[in-house]
Amino acid sequence: xxxxxxxNGKAQEVEAEPGTPLLWxxxxxxxxxxxxxxxxxxxxxxxxxxxxxxxxxxxxxxIDAVGENEITTIEGLEDKTAKVVQAAWNEKDVxxxxxxxxxxxxxxxxxxxxxxxxxxxxxxxxxxxxxxxxATYVRIKDAxxxxxxxxxx
Amino acid sequence: xxxxxxxxxxxxxxxxxSAVMMVGLNAGGLLAVGSSxxxxxxxxxxxxxxxxxxxxxxxxxxxxxxxxxTTLVAEELDADWQKMKIxxxxxxxxxxxxxxxxxxxxxxxxxIANSYMQxxxxxxxxxxxxxxxxxxAWGVSxxxxxxxxxxISAGNKTAHFGEFIKEAMALKLNDKPxxxxxxxxNLIGKLKLPRKDSQAKTTGQAMFAMDxxxxxxxxxxxxxxxxxxxxxxxxxxxxxxxxxxxxxxKVLANKAGVAVYAKNTxxxxxxxxxxxxxxxxxxxxxxxxxxxxAEYKKLVDEPAMFNGLPTTKEAxxxxxxxxxxxxEADFQFPFLSHAPMEPLNCVIEKTANGVRFHDGCxxxxxxxxxxxxxxxxxxxxxxxxxxxxxxxxxxRANVNxxxxxxxxxxxxxxxxxTPVKLVWSREDDIRGGYYRPMxxxxxxxxxxxxxxxxxxxxxxxxxxxxxxxxxxAMVVHNGIDHTSVEGLSDTLYQVPNMSMGVSDFKSVIxxxxxxxxxxSHTAFVMESLIDMAAAKAKxxxxxxxxxxxxxxxxxxxxxxxxxxTARDMANWKEGDKRGFASHFSFNTYVAVVADxxxxxxxxxxxxxxxxxxxxxxxxxxxxxxxxxGGAGFALGAIARNEVTLDKGEVIEANFPQYxxxxxxDMPEIEVEIVRSNEAPTGxxxxxxxxxxxxxxNAIYAVTGVxxxxxxxxxxxxxxx
Numbered sequence: 072x073x074x075x076x077x078x079n080g081k082a083q084e085v086e087a088e089p090g091t092p093l094l095w096x097x098x099x100x101x102x103x104x105x106x107x108x109x110x111x112x113x114x115x116x117x118x119x120x121x122x123x124x125x126x127x128x129x130x131x132x133x134i135d136a137v138g139e140n141e142i143t144t145i146e147g148l149e150d151k152t153a154k155v156v157q158a159a160w161n162e163k164d165v166x167x168x169x170x171x172x173x174x175x176x177x178x179x180x181x182x183x184x185x186x187x188x189x190x191x192x193x194x195x196x197x198x199x200x201x202x203x204x205x206a207t208y209v210r211i212k213d214a215x216x217x218x219x220x221x222x223x224x
Numbered sequence: 225x226x227x228x229x230x231x232x233x234x235x236x237x238x239x240x241x242s243a244v245m246m247v248g249l250n251a252g253g254l255l256a257v258g259s260s261x262x263x264x265x266x267x268x269x270x271x272x273x274x275x276x277x278x279x280x281x282x283x284x285x286x287x288x289x290x291x292x293x294t295t296l297v298a299e300e301l302d303a304d305w306q307k308m309k310i311x312x313x314x315x316x317x318x319x320x321x322x323x324x325x326x327x328x329x330x331x332x333x334x335x336i337a338n339s340y341m342q343x344x345x346x347x348x349x350x351x352x353x354x355x356x357x358x359x360x361a362w363g364v365s366x367x368x369x370x371x372x373x374x375x376i377s378a379g380n381k382t383a384h385f386g387e388f389i390k391e392a393m394a395l396k397l398n399d400k401p402x403x404x405x406x407x408x409x410n411l412i413g414k415l416k417l418p419r420k421d422s423q424a425k426t427t428g429q430a431m432f433a434m435d436x437x438x439x440x441x442x443x444x445x446x447x448x449x450x451x452x453x454x455x456x457x458x459x460x461x462x463x464x465x466x467x468x469x470x471x472x473x474k475v476l477a478n479k480a481g482v483a484v485y486a487k488n489t490x491x492x493x494x495x496x497x498x499x500x501x502x503x504x505x506x507x508x509x510x511x512x513x514x515x516x517x518a519e520y521k522k523l524v525d526e527p528a529m530f531n532g533l534p535t536t537k538e539a540x541x542x543x544x545x546x547x548x549x550x551x552e553a554d555f556q557f558p559f560l561s562h563a564p565m566e567p568l569n570c571v572i573e574k575t576a577n578g579v580r581f582h583d584g585c586x587x588x589x590x591x592x593x594x595x596x597x598x599x600x601x602x603x604x605x606x607x608x609x610x611x612x613x614x615x616x617x618x619x620r621a622n623v624n625x626x627x628x629x630x631x632x633x634x635x636x637x638x639x640x641x642t643p644v645k646l647v648w649s650r651e652d653d654i655r656g657g658y659y660r661p662m663x664x665x666x667x668x669x670x671x672x673x674x675x676x677x678x679x680x681x682x683x684x685x686x687x688x689x690x691x692x693x694x695x696x697a698m699v700v701h702n703g704i705d706h707t708s709v710e711g712l713s714d715t716l717y718q719v720p721n722m723s724m725g726v727s728d729f730k731s732v733i734x735x736x737x738x739x740x741x742x743x744s745h746t747a748f749v750m751e752s753l754i755d756m757a758a759a760k761a762k763x764x765x766x767x768x769x770x771x772x773x774x775x776x777x778x779x780x781x782x783x784x785x786x787x788x789t790a791r792d793m794a795n796w797k798e799g800d801k802r803g804f805a806s807h808f809s810f811n812t813y814v815a816v817v818a819d820x821x822x823x824x825x826x827x828x829x830x831x832x833x834x835x836x837x838x839x840x841x842x843x844x845x846x847x848x849x850x851x852x853g854g855a856g857f858a859l860g861a862i863a864r865n866e867v868t869l870d871k872g873e874v875i876e877a878n879f880p881q882y883x884x885x886x887x888x889d890m891p892e893i894e895v896e897i898v899r900s901n902e903a904p905t906g907x908x909x910x911x912x913x914x915x916x917x918x919x920x921n922a923i924y925a926v927t928g929v930x931x932x933x934x935x936x937x938x939x940x941x942x943x944x
Contacts (some may be wrong), residue, residue: 073420088468088491095490099443104435108489109565110650114879117565143257145428160426164418164845166284167853169425170432170565170614198887202879204565204615205286206856208890210849 079147105145116201119174126181167205267346274384281320289848300347304374315588315608327589333810333906348401357388445496448556451872453732474637483634523685528725530703541574542678543721544670558866559659573643574871584613587621660738679721711746747913751805789835790815803922810906816918837898860885862916876910
């Protein structure tokens with residue numbers, strides 16, 4: 072079936088089977104490979120993208136439910152919040168293997184857009200669904216706090 | 225210095241054909257003088273813009289090798305860090321072998337340790353070439369040339385690294401370059417050198433094998449036996465055919481599974497799940513975890529199969545017969561899955577004379593050897609293009625090259641022409657074996673009235689990792705697989721009258737090295753036992769550890785020094801309700817102090833203080849990151865991870881049942897690196913072994929509950 076999508080500000084037409092998770096359309100059909108497959112059951116957050124600016128797990132989000140809504144992937148991040156978050160990630164050298172980090176960043180950007188100065192508990196609540204097997208969490212927290220501070224400035 | 229480099233000399237012009245491909249330059253095969261790059265040696269090339277490319281012989285699974293190896297070259301070159309580029313080496317077990325293993329393989333926390341002088345000399349060779357080239361071009365003597373931060377200068381003349389390629393081409397390479405003395409280091413030991421992979425990994429641009437897409441490629445998922453060791457009898461395609469995007473299905477030649485080919489990953493998964501397969505379980509594992517635990521107990525009840533220390537069990541027990549205090553305990557450990565974030569996958573395609581893998585490849589030499597055998601090729605006909613690996617923790621290298629062989633068989637079964645991408649789901653991963661082995665330890669320690677050790681009787685039952693593999697000759701001695709006992713049989717503690725028996729558990733379930741290998745259980749046992757002994761004898765556990773080390777011996781002294789560093793940074797006081805553990809592994813010394821809070825059996829690890837001595841600290845921030853990550857990796861594993869079976873079938877399927885460490889579990893972590901001028905040693909694994917027992921000892925200090933059966937959730941604790 073043909074689906075019309077808006078991804079990273081661009082209109083896209085893709086052929087996909089009904090029920091296909093958005094993740095696989097993004098990766099296998101649109102070749103936007105920055106969004107990762109980690110578990111397929113919305114339990115690790117590696118596949119996090121923005122749906123109308125808010126984080127969703129694309130591995131468990133059927134293509135049929137996307138409609139005309141705006142999808143943003145890591146490749147499409149360009150506003151100030153995103154740039155500040157990515158800069159903080161670099162400054163703190165958060166990454167190790169890096170495979171989960173697109174998802175971590177999408178969750179962090181989603182958090183800071185909605186809540187520019189989150190408490191520790193709010194950061195934890197927003198990030199608890201994003202797994203990092205390298206356990207870079209200490210630096211993820213540090214980078215989010217740094218980004219929040221820099222956004223305030 | 226590697227013989228390879230000295231013999232090879234200065235690669236240039238047409239002779240550099242393979243080198244051109246190696247560093248990913250134009251594939252024309254010719255390096256035209258004055259218009260291209262200088263390929264100084266297999267590790268370093270410099271282009272016209274003065275950019276330096278370092279060829280990385282180890283894969284990057286997050287442990288920081290790309291940054292570490294690049295630092296070694298940049299240090300000797302006095303290069304500008306911003307102008308240092310990286311490229312992964314092709315499969316070439318001669319040029320790019322791990323100097324400790326003699327094969328191209330990353331593991332055992334050896335990437336920096338084995339490359340330390342090799343990459344520095346490669347950089348020094350390039351520096352020497354630049355100095356002499358500039359000297360020729362400017363007509364000044366070499367000792368007037370200075371190089372600082374990527375700038376070559378003499379008097380008021382300056383140039384970048386790419387300006388004297390023509391002069392360099394005319395020179396002969398000096399393969400005995402002078403390397404720096406530690407006091408001349410500008411980059412090594414610098415607190416914060418930005419990681420080489422940060423930018424690509426924060427923008428979604430970093431390429432993993434999972435991201436590879438070749439023209440005409442089919443996606444493959446494999447329907448494997450629900451019980452380890454089952455073989456395909458027959459299969460029915462009717463339901464799979466109804467899945468849109470399904471292409472075909474073929475039994476793998478080894479009958480270990482059915483490959484399902486599809487037009488995209490999702491269709492491959494769906495069609496694979498829809499396939500009905502009948503299995504021959506005659507050679508399969510059919511036991512459940514409880515039966516296996518009972519068998520482990522039987523193994524430690526019976527006399528050991530092998531004895532690993534000169535003292536016999538009888539002699540150890542005789543030495544303890546008048547003991548004032550006895551510590552006796554059994555410890556049990558579950559199977560653990562590596563569960564790297566990037567599920568296993570690789571792409572295989574046909575080349576002019578063989579095949580090429582696209583893979584986050586941990587052991588190119590293993591892949592070449594095994595796949596060549598399976599497909600009837602020469603090793604040189606198996607190429608490997610290495611990508612970033614989304615974690616591994618050991619999983620991406622094994623002697624069977626399991627997932628590469630699956631891909632090769634699927635490729636072959638489809639005719640050997642069409643590129644195929646094999647993708648594992650998370651369920652495939654958690655249920656796919658190659659686990660950290662289950663094991664059981666039984667120990668008895670005797671102390672006199674003064675709290676001095678009199679004897680120690682120890683029995684380990686474990687499923688050996690290396691027995692029956694090509695590594696057997698290296699690792700198995702007198703029947704004992706060293707990976708079952710490392711960290712115990714070679715403990716730095718000076719234990720009198722210590723006996724150690726070993727019994728092998730047998731199963732067809734494949735087991736594998738898992739971040740820190742045998743140390744992942746032996747350290748837990750040793751450090752819990754020392755804590756138990758200290759409690760029995762009413763001695764401070766830190767003081768007891770120090771008293772058991774031979775501080776006249778270099779290793780004992782370094783371990784003691786690391787213990788004191790952790791003690792002091794945490795401001796440890798006798799009687800504190802906190803946990804201590806230390807361990808020596810991969811030639812690195814780590815000591816950990818753990819602070820936990822426990823409310824109604826709900827545990828939170830509040831803070832870990834970690835001291836580490838890993839020799840020269842090349843990238844202190846990467847070392848710090850490995851201590852943080854190693855500790856975090858250990859935490860979830862000891863707290864709540866286990867792979868269990870029912871009638872031979874794995875119960876856990878995905879992260880909801882195999883919960884990794886999450887954001888909210890993470891303690892605050894403080895790391896102190898002990899200053900050292902010794903050769904650098906491993907950092908990827910050594911934080912894992914002492915973290916578990918430090919936490920267990922802290923839980924004991926706070927609650928009085930001694931955890932000896934892992935994961936800790938078995939004792940009724942929860943973690944948040």
